[in-house]
Amino acid sequence: MVEGGCALCGNPTENILHILWFCAQAKEVWNLSKFSLLFDIGPNWGFLDVMQKLQRHEEVRPGLMKRFVSVCWGIWKERYVIRTGGRGKPGRVTLKNSLGLMTKFHLTNEGLRKPTVAGSELVQWMPLLQGQYKINSNGTVFSNQRKVGLGMVVRDNVGDVIAALSSPMVGSLGALETEAKAMEVGMRFTLDVGIQDVVFECDALGVYNAVQGIAAPCSSIQFIMESIHQQARMFRSCCFSHTKR
Ligand SMILES: [Zn+2]
Structure with a gap:
């Protein structure tokens, strides 16, 4: 959490779900992902609330939780790059990298x-x-x-x-x-x-x-x-x- 709001979109609060879900940078990635979560994420939720929900839906949406966390990781890394002065990648690249690396990681490890x-x-x-x-x-x-x-x-x-x-x-x-x-x-x-x-x-x-x-x-x-x-x-x-x- 950073005081003074989100450095990327100017939203007054910059909590973890803002960073991973609500921020414009994150939204772009999620919109491209076409993930269907079966529930809406509330503005006051924590990351673990989302995880618990996903865990409950694991039977109907197997593997969604893993893909969700991998995309979160991609968004988080991308934001870290931007916040430290680097150039951000387009959302579709972030999405592709997050999901692609997950597969590669499974294969090699x-x-x-x-x-x-x-x-x-x-x-x-x-x-x-x-x-x-x-x-x-x-x-x-x-x-x-x-x-x-x-x-x-x-x-x-x-x-x-x-x-x-x-x-x-x-x-x-x-x-x-x-x-x-x-x-x-x-x-x-x-x-x-x-x-x-x-x-x-x-x-x-x-x-x-x-x-x-x-x-x-x-x-x-x-x-x-x-x-x-x-x-x-x-x-x-x-x-x-x-x-x-
Ligand atoms: Zn933001």
Whole structure:
């Protein structure tokens, strides 16, 4: 939420649903998507109200929730680009990228979709509580293309995947930095959409150890770690776990 209203359309309030649903930038994408939600989103709703509704409609509209969250992620990323001085893309590109990346992410990270049975030997697995979400982040380095892929999978407390999100980033990052960056970006999104109780799981032991303070972070991820710790304090409850791939 930013004081002084929406920087993109001038609306007096800029809350999360304004950003993801009501703002002109978002509306353009949704109109193109032709999604039919079976309900109207109220002006005072939170993001989680929409998620709950979608969850209830999962039987009649299977997969809609995942597509919805993926498009939200696309809108959110696009807005982030514009707010940080970048040039926005047309709505149809945002839509195509959000949905296309979801498919690509599923294909390349098939293993991540299976519910994780247990954490590593370092962390005792605790079942998630009602309302708690688990976010698995994952960074992939495409060194020949000077590009990295940041991905995350969001699961609810019964282990159902509610979103699989992916984002390419231009730049030559190392494997550890990419993993740390994936967690940082995943946290920012989770925080922005209003998810309050989270478990962040990653498979990079170097990142996990640095986050937990088990080992000092490598200098290459020190700044990312500071940002992760800062964001972690903004959740109602936030913990980390490590899993082996
Ligand atoms: Zn707006």
